[in-house]
Amino acid sequence: MFSKSVQNRLKLFSVVGIIVLILVLFIQIQLSKNIVYFYSPKDIKQIQNLPKDKIRLGGIVKERSLKKIENDYSFILTDRSNDITVSYKGILPSLFVEGKSAVIEGSLKDKNFFIADTILAKHDENYMPPEVANALKKNTK
């Protein structure tokens, strides 16, 4: 039906097309596996279904809320009107200070309790992660 060169070109295009499709699928699968969503304390209070996967939570570490009970730390993360109690096992980074912003990673137990497995702190003391700044802004609106 087609000439030889057209047939060859069709073959080439379909092979390339299939490979590209498979690769896109690969990327899609890995992306959905490795995405971590960010929530603010307000988001948590508002949503109906609690996320079961690992999430990030950002806000301000409430003043005088940091305590140590045996090997666990406990503190309150707030956006100034919604509070969530966080429990954390591990080492607190030196940039983790009461009254400053923090982003933590872990999972929710219920609407008021979060178990953190990582505290992300790579930045200086005056720096506020944009997500946290946004979360605070949303709340004051």
Add this chain to the structure above:
Amino acid sequence: MIGTFGNSSLIIALLLNFYLLFSYSLNFFKKKNNFQKVRYLNFLVTVFVFLAFILLLWSFAISDFSNTAVYQNSHSQKPLFYKISGSWGNHEGSMVLFILILAIFSSLFSFSGVRDNLKYLTIFFQNILILFFLIFLIFTSNPFDVIRPTPAEGLGLNPILQDPLLSIHPPFLYVGYVGFSIIFSFALAGLYLEEFTKLWSKQASLWIVIAWTFLTVGIGLGSIWAYYELGWGGFWFWDPVENASLVPWLASTALLHSNITSMKTEKFFSWTALLAILTFTTSLLGTFLVRSGILNSVHAFANDPDRGLYILAVIMIISFFAFLIFILKFPKSPMPNVLIFWSRGSFILINNCFMIFFLVVVMVGTLYPIFLDALFEKSISVGPNYYNALLAPFMIVLLWFMAHGPLLEWYKFNKQSLIKAILQISFLTLVSSIIIFFYLKDFSLLLFLGVFFSIYLIIAVIIDVFKQKIISKNLARNISHFGFGILVFSIFINAYLSKEINVPIKVGQTIKQNAIEIQFKNILKSQGKNFEEIIGNFLIKDGTRAFELSPSLRKYLQPVQVTSETSIKSTLFGDYYLAINLSEFEGDKIMIRFYHKPLMLWIWISISLIIFGGLIRIFRKQNES
């Protein structure tokens, strides 16, 4: 005073740049070939941008706080070296550097042996780029803005940026990024004049290697800095800013190789041209991401959305016109379109496809969160596992093609010699892998494949070197490929076999875990020029080896910030890495983070080898055969 001079030289540079563009256009439409004026104007633009740069350095060196940029990013108590390097550590200064490099490359290019018509069209395109960025600099981020009244003291520079490596890495990275501008301009000129031929590839190759080498140095220095300064034991965090430099590196590495193929086989010209455009566009995109402030990173210091928008608009315009020229003047190959699959050219093309795939993976991982945030106001982050899971398996296949590509011929295929090479290399690789895993006593499939194929590449390179009649032939390629093999090998071993200890510890106490013993000897206080420091002295024992590590915490006074200084003992087999942390809950205890990172030194050595290969190619004008 300095500010006025600085401002004037920038405006003079802009006017000269206008005059150059006008004068060239006049020439072009009258079909005259008198380029002397363009040549001189081109030099003059460079001179005035250089003057502005020197004046900015001067303002920083003498801490002239009437200058906004100096006031915001410097402090009189800072060591002179960091005062000067602070000048490109901020947005305004780094843009001056950006334009200076654009101009310097433009001037250097006027000395190249390219035919006049092609050369000056390249310089014309390059000056259009200079125009865009000069306007951007003068109107949205002027480095010579004045504050009145003059403040008595500056706000200081982020202390984690006060580091010798970090201070010198932006210039290298910029020479890399911006170096691709001249290839971009040259490609557009070549396409436009329909001179995108074998000669173009030959003349472009040196410029590509220069920019590529600088980019590699910049990325390498940045990652060494991240390793010892951030204190998290890693050297690559898939941070958006790191990714922004990796994307042009992948594009340029693909370009470097496809250009060689174009030069040798007179094929793939359109692909090479596309990569030349892509490389510079992704460099600009990197600049945009870093400078716009949309990224959550230590590098993102611009917080003015206008700047981001302007750069984004410039990228759109530049890439739109570049692709327009590319489509209208699609380069044709003089050779018949027959391809031998088992040839060096097609192996290079296959690996080019892998590079582009890696590029897409990294780009998607970096940009997807930004799009999701912009469109749906959803904040997400993409975990490092995404990159590892997608890149590692394909890297293994890439290594195989990389090993065999150089062993194949350009035009003809000898089946016997390929089979012989496969058997020979596989045998040697299998033997060495078994020996290595016997010592590692640790096994996982991906680790094994990674180790196997990186050794496969290393052995293929060694065989290739011995097959050459003169050892210096293809030396640049062999050294870089050898380095790449070691790099992948070390990364795999490092990723799988690193160990970590996190514990609180008291002075005098000793902690033992497996073969490693950590003894906390004492703690000292000291005073630096602009910081106070607490130093912990530790004795580490690993088997028969014993040595001291002294990590510290620094409290910088301006701006007030605590940084953790790591202490690292490097050996050929691995690094011992120690950082300390204070915690008010531990009383007299200090928190330590200890890492054992195998083959860390080899990661740096292998990157140096890759760079060394690039340098050899720059300084010895022998080509790939």
